[in-house]
Amino acid sequence: MSSIIIVIxxxxxxxxxxxxxxxMIRMPDTYLRISVTTKxxxxxxxxxxxxxxxYFNDLSTTSRALVIILFVLLTAPVSAHLIGRxxxxxxxxxxxxxxxxxxxxxxxxxxxxxxxxxxxxxxxNIDHSHLNSDxxxxxxx
Amino acid sequence: xxxxxxLYYIILPVLAFSIxxxxxxxxxxxxxxxxxxxxxxxxxxxxxxxxVYSIVNGRSTFIDTxxxxxxxxxxxxxAFSYYIEKRNRKK
Numbered sequence: 250m251s252s253i254i255i256v257i258x259x260x261x262x263x264x265x266x267x268x269x270x271x272x273m274i275r276m277p278d279t280y281l282r283i284s285v286t287t288k289x290x291x292x293x294x295x296x297x298x299x300x301x302x303x304y305f306n307d308l309s310t311t312s313r314a315l316v317i318i319l320f321v322l323l324t325a326p327v328s329a330h331l332i333g334r335x336x337x338x339x340x341x342x343x344x345x346x347x348x349x350x351x352x353x354x355x356x357x358x359x360x361x362x363x364x365x366x367x368x369x370x371x372x373x374n375i376d377h378s379h380l381n382s383d384x385x386x387x388x389x390x
Numbered sequence: 391x392x393x394x395x396x397l398y399y400i401i402l403p404v405l406a407f408s409i410x411x412x413x414x415x416x417x418x419x420x421x422x423x424x425x426x427x428x429x430x431x432x433x434x435x436x437x438x439x440x441x442v443y444s445i446v447n448g449r450s451t452f453i454d455t456x457x458x459x460x461x462x463x464x465x466x467x468x469a470f471s472y473y474i475e476k477r478n479r480k481k
Contacts, residue, residue, distance in 0.1 A: 252393045259397060259442060263404040266435055270408035273415045273431060279423050282415075286427050290434045297438040301445055301453065310450040313457060317437065320460050328430065328467035335471040336423040338478045361475070 251303055258300035265293030278344035279336055287329040291321055340375045350377055397446050405439045426470045433463035 272285035295318045302314040338361065343350060354367040358375055412435060416428035437456040444452035 255393060255445070256396060259401050259445075262438060263401045263408075263442075266438055267404055267408045269431060270411035270435070273412050273428060279421060279427070282424060282427055286431045286434075290431055294434055294438040294441075297441040298453075298456075301441040301450075304445045305450045307450065310453060313450075313453045314441070317453070317457050317460050320457075320464075321434065321437070324460070324464040325434075328464055328471070331468055331471040332423060332426060332430075335474040335478075336421070338475055339421070339423065340478075341421050341423055 251306070255300045255304055258296050258303070262293045262296030262300065265289050265296065269293060278347070279341045280333060280343070283329050283333050283336075287325045291325045294318075294321060337377070338375065340377065343377045353377075394446055397442055401442050402439070402446070405435060405442065409435050409439070422474065426467060430463055430467050433459050433466075 266289070269285055269289035272289065273282055276282045276285055298314040298318050302311040305311070337352065337356060338358075352363075355364050356362075356375070357364075357368065409432065412428050412431050416425055416432060419425045419428055437459055440452050440456040440459070444450055
């Protein structure tokens with residue numbers, strides 16, 4: 250009985266990890282790739298760890314697996330937010346089919362503080378308009 | 391087909407293939423941020439691989455390694471993003 254549950258959980262987990270890897274290749278934009286990393290991979294790794302906990306059926310292994318799951322669930326959004334913020338200040342370009350940039354004019358180059366009022370001074374803002382033509386081969390059409 | 395065969399011949403190759411796909415993005419990635427995300431995802435996938443490998447081998451000690459890897463992944467991502475933001479502030 251427990252081996253059937255393990256087969257189901259590991260299949261789902263491996264599928265989600267594979268989907269995250271495919272999304273890493275196929276997504277056209279750095280920000281979209283960040284969103285792939287935080288959701289699909291976290292769920293897949295959590296399912297794999299739960300299956301390991303079920304297989305060993307042991308208090309110490311189960312508690313370790315649960316601690317790892319809790320840690321991954323806590324740290325994945327934080328690291329995604331930090332790396333997204335850094336890439337926004339670095340001026341990583343949006344996809345050229347992106348509809349809108351909500352933070353446009355709200356993060357200035359100098360003070361790195363989020364403002365609710367839009368300030369369109371061209372010298373202070375970071376340009377994210379679209380991908381350069383020499384990066385075009387990285388786009389997955 | 392026993393559970394060990396299923397894990398060894400189907401699940402582990404799928405995880406290894408996804409690691410190869412992520413490694414392609416890690417080598418190619420247009421900006422440094424892509425490489426950092428790919429590194430983070432590589433370590434996260436490695437945790438899952440370790441979990442499956444510990445089932446195949448029947449040794450639960452490998453899970454400790456997965457815990458340390460989870461710590462290192464978070465620390466490295468935070469440090470990289472901190473220094474990238476600092477470098478851009480100076481300009």
